[in-house]
Amino acid sequence: MTFTRPRTRREVGGLIAASAAMIAVPAVLRAQTAARVVVIGGGFGGASCARALRKADERFDVVLVEANKTFTSCPQSSEVIAGLRDIGAQQFGYDKIAAEGVRVVLQAATLIDAPAHKVTLADGTTLDYDRLVLAPGIDIDFTALQGYDEAAATVMPHAYKAGEQTVLLRQKIEAMPDGGTVAIAVPANPSRCPPAPYERASLIAYYLKTRKPKSKVLILDAKDNFSQQKLFENAWQQLYPGMIERIPLSQGGRVTGVDVATHTVITEFGNYNPEVANIIPPQKAGRIAQLAGAVDRTGWCPIDAATFASKLVPDVHVIGDACLGGGIPKSAGAAQAQGKACAAVITRDLTGATSEPPPLTGVCYSLVAPDYAFSLSGVYQPKGDLFAEVEGGKTSPVDAPPATRTAEAEAATAWFKALTHDAFG
Structure with a gap:
């Protein structure tokens, strides 16, 4: 996305910094x-x-x-x-x-x-x-998957609202023995940031490759196809051969529920007992x-x-x-x-x-390793009650050289700095 730096801040008399209670205007x-x-x-x-x-x-x-x-x-x-x-x-x-x-x-x-x-x-x-x-x-829809509620999220974190859940998932992966499996349940669209679960799978695989090389990542997916699929799958073959397995919707990948007591992830065609379960349920406003x-x-x-x-x-x-x-x-x-x-x-x-x-x-960037990323950009205009993509699908080529992937990883860092600076000053 294109961003402009904020204009010089002007101090406003009579207004003070944020507090837990509303501050009256003069x-x-x-x-x-x-x-x-x-x-x-x-x-x-x-x-x-x-x-x-x-x-x-x-x-x-x-x-x-x-x-x-x-x-x-x-x-x-x-x-x-x-x-x-x-x-x-x-x-x-x-x-x-x-x-x-x-x-x-x-x-x-x-x-x-x-x-x-x-x-x-x-x-x-x-x-x-x-x-x-x-x-x-978004809010997590805790009614969407049988057995998955707020208490279950303390055992099988969703980590899709950043903060405590993010740290909890990291701690569970760090505590997992080498040779274990991290399962990621991916919901159908609409969902927050559709490429994010696949970026997450990639970076977890990076951690496992460097720290616990006998381990695997299992993606249980409620979709058959996903954004930038060829780019992700090509990166997985290059960087993490044999470490990431994805089961799509048509092969029984949709998660329908969990059993926290037995640490079981339930799908339409079979159950799984991973050492770490990252359950991303459907969401709502x-x-x-x-x-x-x-x-x-x-x-x-x-x-x-x-x-x-x-x-x-x-x-x-x-x-x-x-x-x-x-x-x-x-x-x-x-x-x-x-x-x-x-x-x-x-x-x-x-x-x-x-x-x-x-x-x-x-524009959004997907990081699959510290020095490997790709991007997707678009321009959108109103069309009736929804937005239509008028200039879209601009993505990195699948056969881009390593230097391009490294440059995009650097661009991802710059993008995040611009995004947060623009929003929060």
Whole structure:
């Protein structure tokens, strides 16, 4: 994805850094405010949207509501699992966003009263809004697989919401004896970052090759085909021959449940007892989107792709992984692009600005070894209620030389630095 560095930060009088409770705006500034926009969710989409709104019009009272003091990034978290990176390198705070004039409220939003335009926070206080942006990311659907609930996730981690689960999976792999099997259950689409499970399998194989060479990775897949499949399979043959086995949907790879007591992974055609089970269940839009009434029977949020406006709730916009997006992937880069475009739409609607939202461009990198990566990029435009890929499928050639793979690995590191700098300052 293409990124621009943030403009020089301007200190805003009367505003202080984020705290666990909402910080009131000075009366003089509030009187000059054009509108209040509340953004719920401080990930790549929400943080980028809040910053873009504040830069677009300093009269906006922009409030970013986030339950956690620290955001932990999913991109590059597979490097943490493989022992290549510390979890601290994945974590970002909100002080710089607050210093730019965005009010950061470190509380969970617990209720949305859409007719009254009010958000209720965990401490019982409420926020009025003129526009509301929901950027809740995903929740794990703990009803999708028999026997897999939050307690089961402490034994068979999903590690698909970065943080404690990421570290837990890493610890289980480190404790596994040489000769063991790490099984990864991959869900069907739609799912957060479709290439991520295969990147994870690759980097786990790298760890095993260097530390526990008798071990294997088993991918139990609810799909027959997946994004960048030829690139991954070619890399596995080159780097990890015989270490990664994938069982696709048509061969019985779809996981239907687990038995935690016996550490069994259950599929339609057989059961497995791996030493480490990484169960990635189906997902759905984050809980606050459900509470707002913005979720339909699919578990995701239908929107007007041109404006990100909810099809179900007025004056509410939804961005990022929670959306029914069509051709645009559920990825950090896409969420960030949507956050900026949504901010432009809201600014246009509230101020009469004539500028068009920026194009939705995105790129994602898949790292299969520390010095081996490839990428996929696309450009997306609204088409009805979904996004269509208008310039897509630009990916690395399968037969690229080693120097190209190394260069893309370096580009992946630079991309992550740009992505996080752009979102969190």
